[in-house]
Amino acid sequence: MDKRAQILLKTLVEHYISEGQPIGSRTLLQHSGLDVSPATIRNVMSDLEQLGFITSPHTSAGRVPTKKGYRLFVDSLMTVQPLDQRAMTQLKSGLSSHNPQALINSAADMLSQLTQFAGLVMIPKRTRNVLKHLEFLHLNDKKILVILVTEDGQVQNRILLTDKAFTASELTAASNYFNSHCQGLSLEEVQTKLKQELQQMQADINRLMSAALDAASQPESSEQETVVIAGERNLLQVDELSTNVGSLRKLFEIFERRTALMQLLDHSQRAEGVQIFIGGESGYLPLDECSLVTSPYEVDGQVVGTLGVIGPTRMAYERIIPIVDITAKLLSNALSNQ
Template sequence: MPTPPISELTDRAREIFRLVVEGYLDSGQPVGSKSLAQDSGINLSPASIRSVLADLEQLGLLAAPHTSAGRMPTESGLRIFVDGMMRVAEPTAQERAQIEQRLSEPGPIEAALEATSAILSDISGAAGMVMVPTREHRLAQFSLVNLGQGRALAVLVGEDGAVENRVVELGGAISPSVLEQASNYITARLAGRTLAEAAKAMQAEIAAGKSQLDSASADLVQRGLAVWSEDAARRPVLIVRGQANLLDDAALGDIERVRSLLDDLENKQSVAELLESAREAEATRIFIGSENRLFALSGSSVIASPYRDREGRVVGVLGVIGPTRLNYARVVPMVDLTARSLGKLIG
């Protein structure tokens, strides 16, 4: 039967449902009628609470893992709770300061991405994930330096001051004049463009005979630009930290689920594709269990948020992955805060 909207539940059923979900997310254990009667402040007998729990189970919102056990939320129940009942716990000023301080430490952007993944793992008690930014350098200067033995060093300087070096195989001896001509051509004609834009414009000019380059220089220009495109394709698109957090005491009783999750995380391309689906989201997205087929077997949840550069362009996605009993109320705003903090560092 279809899961009813939360508005169709009675006030009493809503309150008991909320207490069961919050108790389960806090402890990872099913919540029973006896503990609800004793600890929740509900003025109902255990028998009355059991009746409500049975109704909620019949509606598909709760499940009993064992006959004598308490109840725990189903994936449908968790979705209803997250969308309509969750009381978000905003990060404290101290937590905000700690995140921003850890991300502001000097170093290359790769170090900040590593730190971000570790932060997400720490705050969630699960695994943190960060997609590497998809931004591209815009060229300010390009030069080729002869290394001898048929090789040259291609030096790219971006508009943001970043400097990268790559070794280019020349395929034979190249005269200094050819190296100089190729370097000057890229710097003078293609400055201010991304590598992809530069390569496209260059190929169009050469094909149309407008480049004023001889064949040796034209070939060298293409080699010099292509080395970055090839390198970018080989770079990992996803940084994952904190997998060990998934092997906590609660996980030991469900080791097959955890093994399935760890196997899923090994397939970084598939995980990256899941995160990519959150790229255009206006706010943090939550994927619960089998809502995404990648984690249907492991029954895991993903909380993901896009992060933007200083111009407001989405350049990547970050998030956490763990069991469905993640503390959503705490983790969701922390993921959002971390995304905004990382965005401040992206030029």
């Protein structure tokens, strides 16, 4: 694509995001800054349409960007705007609590308020907590209670159903091994360590320890909240979404079940910096008319979760991206300073 076509596509996307109406060649001629004829504009627009970057709605002679057009705009043509001082002040003020859960809730609220879309924050997984103590207690022949205590005082109780009966001495040996070799490590570090070292222990004790760690990795119940969502109702005010009742209903089902969102955010957590999913790039049909902008956040240098914004594909990416990016950084700092 030559420079002229890039300028015209950039102008079209920016004006469509701002106005929400198909853009005609006359408008592009007025705002592109190019010294070309209307015929040249029309020819370039025709080429862009054939390449799949723009399309013509049936009700208008003007053009609108396609998902492919948005992707090229975001990757190559967009100029990200710095966050204004008012928004920065609002974020810093909102993320000033000394309670981790309150900080996470505030981050979702701030994302929603500043973007007027839906704000999402994935709750950090407990498995990243540093483990302090583990104990196995015998309940009956094949049922064992596992008690895990973390450095921050959280206590998790899990019941294991085993395929063999363990003696009290075997349970004590497993507890003692854990407490002498794994104290002060995170659950991920413990799992790595055990994979390397448990071959030397009895196979039955190996399975017992692995089962305990697997149980600790699971939520305490299916009702445990994994993603905080704020501002879902803002999407009801978005014309592109509110006119399609079927898609809107499916979108709110995702908000309610949260499983798909958790998978998306978990995937984003493994990438660095801001990630942008436009339409079908997310892999979830209810989000086909939406975009998801995400960024991981950290505690003491370790990524523990992801936050982001869900809105229409016609969103002001150049403004949303720095909001998500800076919110992630401020939340990381606030949580690390607890």
